[in-house]
Amino acid sequence: MAEIAGDETPPLPSSSGAEESSLLSSPPSPTAISGDEPPPRTRKPGTKRLVLTASVLLSFLVGLPLLLKSTEIHRSPLPSDAIADLSRRLQSHPPSFPCGLHAVFLRSGPGSPVASLADQLERAISTQHHLLPASSTAGNISVSVTIQSGGGCTSSTAAASPWRCGLLTAADSVRDDEVFDELLHSALGGRDGDGMKVYTIVIAEDDDGKGTRVVIGKHRHAWVVGKVDEAEALSLIGNVFIKYFMNGGIEEGETGIGKGEFMPVGSDGNVVLSFSLLNADPNDWVYDWEFKNIGERILTPVVEALRPVADINIESQVLYHTPKSSYSYSDDKLGGNVLSMGDIPFFVNSNEWHLDTSISATGRSKVLQFVVYIPSARECPLYLQLPDGELSKTNAFISPMWGGVVIWNPPGCSVGSKKAHGTRRQMSSQELMETLEIFIGQLRQLFGLKPNYHAQGMDVATKFLVSEKGFAQWELDLLYRHHACSNLLSCVATLESLSSLVQSLPRMIVMDEIGRQVELSLEAASLAQRNATLGIGDSSAGKFGTHFIAHVRWRL
């Protein structure tokens, strides 16, 4: 409208304000029409215009707070500075857990050892720690050395480990490894408790001519048996400590714990292990299992061992009519049907395998599926073929963060075997136990550990004692450290992304509840970091942090 009004004004006098004001100031002369001079006003502008202008201004001013109020958005203030600070702190000082290395030299010779020798060895071991990779979660390592010989013990000044002098001699090392492991455990105080983790490596001098060998026990210790000189012993100590106790035997370039892999643990710290027995075609045969007794018996120690990392529940079910969704081809040479590695991504048939997420797994728990697949008579026996043409020894595979599958060929099934016409059979307990052992190996792999160790990279024979829990104490330490660390990092990553999201969207509503949750998780994360450096909490503090963060995620 203003423009139309502008059009209506005569084009002759340009309608700029300056000239207008000059017009107003010029004396009124109604008759002056000659020349280019604009016609002057006849009378002064009255108060009417002033009132109008004021009313426009006033109405605008009155409306302004209303407008602002109506478009107001509630944003709870987020402590973005504190979050950035925490993230910087974590980047400059990644969470590290202090631990101790205690070397024990068992000398067979008589006489009391020289005290200065222990200190000298301690210094020598300490210098080796620059070998520690940067990705390791281990922080400052305190080294102590004890030398025991016939005459008594000498410890270096910083000895932290309670070594019971004289309880164990080098001669004991010729015994059975399992026995020696327990003996050693009792000699070291017999505790697997919390507090600073001290790893003990015992060098037992024993000249039986069988050569040097290294045994890594179920607890936090390893021992070297054989005739080794001092330099060799030092390098072995460093090697075993760094390679296994700190890194779980995972080489550079391998996937595994501490290599960007997440742990399959829900953000509330719960894991459900759901075991399913799948009968691909019950028309051929129907198998059932006695999971309740055998499964619980075998898995309970594992569950107990992993309790500090995750709360694990076990469920089982039997399903029928569950064909696989990938093709296998018959191979006469191998005497069965073969499934190549490339077909494995299509093996899990999500349409027909209603494995179910568990109702009892509340909220953000993680469900890991472990599936025993019984092939139908047509595809039996079914083998997994490795890329190099060999058949898989376990006939099983894992899918990270999902679970594992074992293909179990029922006994007496061969190419062209007759259909048993729906006979109902029971999986024998021996077979079930074997399958469960494969599952425990898969669980180790899912948690980022190696399913089993072969002594690669060690120049001496290495033996690993297998714990009935599935996880040795030092492996559990590794899991705790990694879990706490990854929890802390993911917590900070979530907080950071949340804060940057809130900052990038200035019109987003942020509830008070979320602000509170962010503050809580920030507090928990700082606490976790402090505890980690003190070496107190295994993973509990970190767990809190992510728990709150998951809550925030959910609220958003």
Next chain:
Amino acid sequence: MMPPSTARRLCFLSLLLLLLLLAAAASATADAAAAEEFTEELLLRPLPDRKALAHFHFRSSAPPASAAGRHHHLFPKAISQLVQKFHISELELSFTQGRWNYEQWGGYDPMSTNNAKPPGVELWAIFDLPLAEIDATWKNLTHTLSGLFCASINFLESSTAFSAPRWGFKLNEGNLRYGALPREAVCTENLTPWLKLLPCRDKAGIASLLYRPSVYKGYYHSQKLKLKSSQSLGIILDQTLTVVLQPNTVSGKQLHSTGGQLQPSWSMEHLFSKKLSGKCLVSKSSRVFVEIEKGIVDNVDKAGSDVSSNNDLFVLSTAPDRSLKELDNLEVQSSSLYEYDVNNYNSDKPLNVGITWKLPLIWSCTRAPYHASRFLMGSGNERGSIAMSFLSTGLDKQLVDSSNDCSIKAVVFQVVPWYVKVYYHSLEVFIDGNSKAISEVVDKIHVTPSEDKLLPGTMEMLLKFPCSMQLATLTLDFDKGFLHIDEYPPDANQGFDIPSALVSFPEFNSSRSYPEADPLFVSPLLENFKEDGVVKSYTEVLLVPLTTPDFSMPYNVITFTCTVLALYFGSLLNALRRRIGEEERGLKKAGILNKRGLIPLLIAKLRGQKVDPSESESTSPASLPRSKLLLKVVFVAVVAIVFHYLSNS
């Protein structure tokens, strides 16, 4: 002294042995009971209106065990975990599409009393929990079920959607919750998760007959899940699916034109487009029943022949493995059952039971004592009334002596959402058209009035009708409430559904008995029929049109306000900016100098000013404003382009 002591010892030993034996026997039975079981059954029945009823019944049972919810072989893990988590002692969930025709399909048999359900979703559950925790548990339960069955059962979460009847629905101690969603559409996405609970799903066994196009083409479709859990019995899960289908026979089409048979002859293949090729291998028993109703049985008796699978009136296409006689609660033979064991059939020899009629036959089914229906009265968007009528079906004449003081009891249970504000004091009762005092008819009444946006209104009423009564009508007035604009569902103009009311007749029992069946013959389907079943019928769903707001109102308000503001500011600016006196003077001057543009010229003309034609003829000075005009146009164009460019970049 010796003999007595040895005798005592012997006695003691034998007692010990006996005890041991007993213990062994007990452990053996415990072992037998400790296994999870699954049975599948199907009942087919011809209906008087040329349709056929198919009732699928699957029972899974889990023994009581400490590992319940964790280790299962046949029983669905999800259900077991549900029971454990929510401490359910009983639960029933039904999804129904269509309305059970009580007149034609029966109203006085176990099928109609137990398996006829109101349209939409109905859920009730009895919890084994302290009363204070029940409401919260119910809310969690609705969410879990809604996830499990891909349905919007979670709408029952809100306290406006469920109620806690004490005796009108089922006698309980306050731990029962009832909710219904009459408008829930039921389709195959609800059936698939339901089938997942069966060990063989629809891959084998009786459930393989569930060919979706034929099942959903039917007139009535009700899928139900019933759970019973106790410490002593474990969990029993009954899954039933009741469908009323039109047999898809070629001759059935001709029936309309030719005066041939009144009833179409059909077989399983006509109903489901499939034959039954064997049982689900893990099922303990797998049976198909064909039920011939009392009406037909009476006709066969009249015709003088024996009620066998091949008689004067009809013939069953396959000879049954067993036939059973069914007695109703008055020990009168009601119908015949023919049983087929699916174990004897396989894919080479599929089972295709059918019925072929030899003579045209008309029969009717037994009906409930009263036909209950519910309707709305009144007009307008302000108030109305709900009326419920009970029309005698004449059954009571046969059953009860029509002495003067005889009466028939009926229990009415109805839940009304809060936005239909029922005035319970306005209850009026008319018997055979005459108004009666409420105290004469209503024996017992329990009302929970509705609270706005908080509680639905619940009414439980025990009525006593005289036996000679033909028609009773109850009316209740109500006001229609207003909802907030956000609370209206999509398509609010369609109206709001009030869930079906339930009418039960506690003096009439629809349970059946099978005297000829041998005691080893265990059929969960027939067990359900044997159970004490009070005759029940659901009324129609009511559709109440509510006042709906003009949903475009916010838009209208915005446009009106903007128009008013634009007018105000526009005219204000105009008034501020224009100086009419000067304009006129300017115009005058411009007119003399002939420097006016086209628009002022037009305006001047419109205002009635004279334009001197001689002045406009002098063309030489007019070239200057024309180029000026051109410049203006170019300037505006450049500004527009620059603005466009800037705003785009």
